[in-house]
Amino acid sequence: MKKMTILVIILTLIITISHSEEKNQKFELKFGTGSSLLGDGDMLTILFENELNYKHNRYFTESITINYAISHSGSFDLSSLIQSNINIFLSPFRNNRKNNFKIGAGLSIMGISNVGNQYFDRHTSYGYNMIIEDEFNISEKCLLGIKTFIQPYTNGDITFGTVFKFGIKL
Numbered sequence: 001m002k003k004m005t006i007l008v009i010i011l012t013l014i015i016t017i018s019h020s021e022e023k024n025q026k027f028e029l030k031f032g033t034g035s036s037l038l039g040d041g042d043m044l045t046i047l048f049e050n051e052l053n054y055k056h057n058r059y060f061t062e063s064i065t066i067n068y069a070i071s072h073s074g075s076f077d078l079s080s081l082i083q084s085n086i087n088i089f090l091s092p093f094r095n096n097r098k099n100n101f102k103i104g105a106g107l108s109i110m111g112i113s114n115v116g117n118q119y120f121d122r123h124t125s126y127g128y129n130m131i132i133e134d135e136f137n138i139s140e141k142c143l144l145g146i147k148t149f150i151q152p153y154t155n156g157d158i159t160f161g162t163v164f165k166f167g168i169k170l
Helices: 002-019
Strands: 027-038 043-055 060-071 078-090 099-116 119-137 142-152 158-169
Touching (some): 027 060, 043 078, 043 158
Antiparallel strands (some): 027 043, 027 158, 043 060, 060 078, 099 119, 119 142, 142 158
């Protein structure tokens, strides 16, 4: 079973690498870290982001992200969140394959856990995203980027911050 798992991983990597040899990659996998303010804007968090993009053309891109953030500041001893976003981006100056400035919007769901002195709270919030992002290709398959976002939620929570990204074109 262990040999089969290793074989599947190796074959997946070979297929991914051979597929990425094409000039017009449609998918990008990005990882990022940054900071954001959570809640009423009073909790500074460390944010980790995983993002999968699908490029329709040089003007439109869709993305799915999964984020994890943790905070030891604010009114709680510990706060953590897991967040999922679905976004669509417009590249108003066209993605010229060296620089891609994007403006985006989308929907978000966020699960928050807060722990304090004899206190525990867990809740889910629904909201939307407004994003400004700029990416720079550092090679044919790798990119660096910076993203600024604001995410208001229906229960009054708000998240805003900045993420620095590293991406791989699949």
